Amino acid sequence: MSFSGLQTLVEALRALPGIGPKSAQRIAYHLLQSDRIGALRLGKALVYAAEQMKNCTRCNTFTEVGICETCLDPDRDATLLCIVETPVDQNRVEQTLTFKGFYFVLMGHLSPLDGVGPDEIYFEQLIRRATDGVVKEVVLATSFTNEGEATAYYLTQVLKSRGLEVSRLARGVPVGAELEYVDPETIARAVLDRRVL
């Protein structure tokens, strides 16, 4: 059988996280049999992104130019720097319209067991960015998972020692939640962090 193009595709599909040899074969046949247009569009998007996407030299997010649009926005408050794990998280914060400063994207979180140390979350670049003399407050918006908390703890130590004010997103009961269905840890945190009215 003259399967070279197909075989190459099946093997290349293994680059997708969680796709084993059988799924790769099924996906390849599905695309070729039922969605050539989708396959072509995906192929071109991958080639373009893999060749063109760079990391913003200021905030480290993915961008096709040297410095991303957000970092070039003159209307932002340069004394505020929000640290997020991923560009998705940055979007989430941005959508709330509550933060008017700049961002730094770690592209991950500390996870020593997976070999992710400070170098892998662009620690040096973050320190350079945060100590530019303009930034006053760093808002830690890493996730409230074990890894996100550990990352926030580590960054707090380092950034405070450089004389920066460090804050963390508030923890508490989610908006719209019925107390009955909120887990005890979250309620405990909400009690401890209760606000005086």
Next chain:
Amino acid sequence: MSFSGLQTLVEALRALPGIGPKSAQRIAYHLLQSDRIGALRLGKALVYAAEQMKNCTRCNTFTEVGICETCLDPDRDATLLCIVETPVDQNRVEQTLTFKGFYFVLMGHLSPLDGVGPDEIYFEQLIRRATDGVVKEVVLATSFTNEGEATAYYLTQVLKSRGLEVSRLARGVPVGAELEYVDPETIARAVLDRRVL
């Protein structure tokens, strides 16, 4: 944010079966952050396959040329035609080294509820291929699922009415199986189809 290349990629990833918007985003970031080489390889493989892969004009499998290697093999028995659902199934049969005839790949099975009728499994092309005057026996190697069985049944009727001999892969106890762990339906079939020694 200047997210155009990334946004395009995230949307294009939705062409993959079972990938929703969140998975698409995660996959895009994973590839850009950790596997540019894999992303580029996959992109090129997709573009190549989508543009170059055709269906063999004789057996209907995917090929980059007009007629696939298998169909051009002069050492095969042209009186035997094996019908399979997918190129993967064809490989499985081929690997056993027990079949020396040619193949026809349906690229699916009858499934009226999913809108898959005879046209979608290349029925006309199959009939032309099977009634070339040389083929004598058609071996039905569709799966032993409900859809595969229904497809085999339908094809049996049509092919027999054209004067062809039609056979089906034997059903029975799998090689290496302990009877204790074989399902009753399979044992029932093995009893009914028992071979005189």
